[in-house]
Amino acid sequence: MPITERELVAELRRVVPPGSIEFREPTNVGDERPTARLPDGSHIPIDLRWAGRGFPRDVAAALDRRPQVDDEPTETHLIVGAHAISDGSRQLLDRVGASWFALDGSASIHLGTVWIERSASHPAPEPPREPGWSPARAEIAEVLLESVANGIAWDDERPRVADVETIARLAGRSLGSVANALAGFDSSGWTVPGPEPRSRAVADPAGLLDSWAGWEANRRRRWDSFHVLDRDPVRIEQHLRDVFGRTLILTGAAVSERVRPTLTGARTIAAYVDADWDTIAASADEVRMLPAATGRVRLSVAPAQVSHTSRVVDDRRVASAVRVYADLLGGSEREREAAELYRDAELAMFA
Incomplete structure (x- = not known):
């Protein structure tokens, strides 16, 4: 599930005790990062990254993601958020010295002299439901995924979804089937509106590949x-x-x-x-x-x-x-x- 920086900051505020750390979103055009204001009045720029469901593969991908800011301040502190953080992911984050928090209320945040350790206080919200797979949807997803693998992208580097007619031709499916499948991918957060009218971009390539390949691996196909x-x-x-x-x-x-x-x-x-x-x-x-x-x-x-x-x-x-x-x-x-x-x-x- 894609999540915006504004939503990340809002979730982060929920897991810190009142009066401990104040998180601020960028307010001026020149501000590049959210900041954390500590009780002593100091400010630390923070690099917030979303790691999906919080499995080690998700966290590793978040850690490998390039910073969006070219001139990254050396004092910037990395904080990773996810639905829930698994034990293996916690060990990975500890090794790189990153803080983390999850939507179940758990957190391990260390900024300056402030240390916050919290266990889960409630179940994490369920990620968006994946659409029920069918042969038609799987064949359409395969065409879409292959275009991602070939590096077809918009100018903002987000993977580009081909037009409905092209997907229908390559998948051997009707225009209606393709439109329905793409709507399902939208509701799962795998695809989002693109920069042009009636266009789409792939927001979660790994999530789509994992789900599709898992279904295909268990599919009964005649050999x-x-x-x-x-x-x-x-x-x-x-x-x-x-x-x-x-x-x-x-x-x-x-x-x-x-x-x-x-x-x-x-x-x-x-x-x-x-x-x-x-x-x-x-x-x-x-x-x-x-x-x-x-x-x-x-x-x-x-x-x-x-x-x-x-x-x-x-x-x-x-x-x-x-x-x-x-x-x-x-x-x-x-x-x-x-x-x-x-x-x-x-x-x-x-x-």
């Missing part, structure tokens, strides 16, 4: 497995390219291992094919790829959004980075571990 005699992933991949040509779209470990090798030994080759099931079966039968419950090759018909967002890398047609990440999350335990390393390498904009 047909095949047995092949070879055990070498590189040779198997080349064999598949010889059989299916440019209709083959590699995903999962077949892509991530070229970016961040982590898997040793034999592994499954997963790919989408721009063809129907009968064509896939006939092509596999011609080269004696035998159907198997747990074969080394897994193939699926390419949905419209997977086909339209695929790319060619090193003469191999591969799925979009967000699709590769989601497919890794839906794989084995080793592939789920590889997913996070792949995300760090290829999807750093979603940190």
Whole structure:
């Protein structure tokens, strides 16, 4: 949930005892930061940052965020706010010497000679409900997320949401479905109005990716497995390219291992094919790829959004980075571990 600096200051005031610290918002044009006025009359500029739900990944992203002010005063004190701050996040903030507070009333704030330690006094308010996922909404989100991964942004650097017509074409969905999905993303705080009329920007890329990829990883999608005699992933991949040509779209470990090798030994080759099931079966039968419950090759018909967002890398047609990440999350335990390393390498904009 995006939260403004004004709202952060208001929440911060609620967790400090009366008479201890007075927080002031910028009032003059030249004022760059809110300030904290201490009982001794001194003032300390504060850098307020929002960390979403307060998990370590959220806090790490908040800490990595660039200050909005170029000439940051050396005495500026960092304060991180979140829905709730987990134990792991508290340790992370303690290590960097940052103060923090949460919407459940808990806080650890140390400014000058003032130290405030508070436990939670009430449950944190529930974050906005995520829209119920459906195949249509997931396919639309995939197109939107891939545009974020490609760095398409407004002049203010916020990720840009493509127009409804473009999203509908890439996702293979109707204009009405896209409009409904975007309205749901708005209500969840993932997207917000953009700088131009009827435009949108992505406000919470990481939150949208986490929710979408989690749903996709648990989604029941048909994959047909095949047995092949070879055990070498590189040779198997080349064999598949010889059989299916440019209709083959590699995903999962077949892509991530070229970016961040982590898997040793034999592994499954997963790919989408721009063809129907009968064509896939006939092509596999011609080269004696035998159907198997747990074969080394897994193939699926390419949905419209997977086909339209695929790319060619090193003469191999591969799925979009967000699709590769989601497919890794839906794989084995080793592939789920590889997913996070792949995300760090290829999807750093979603940190």
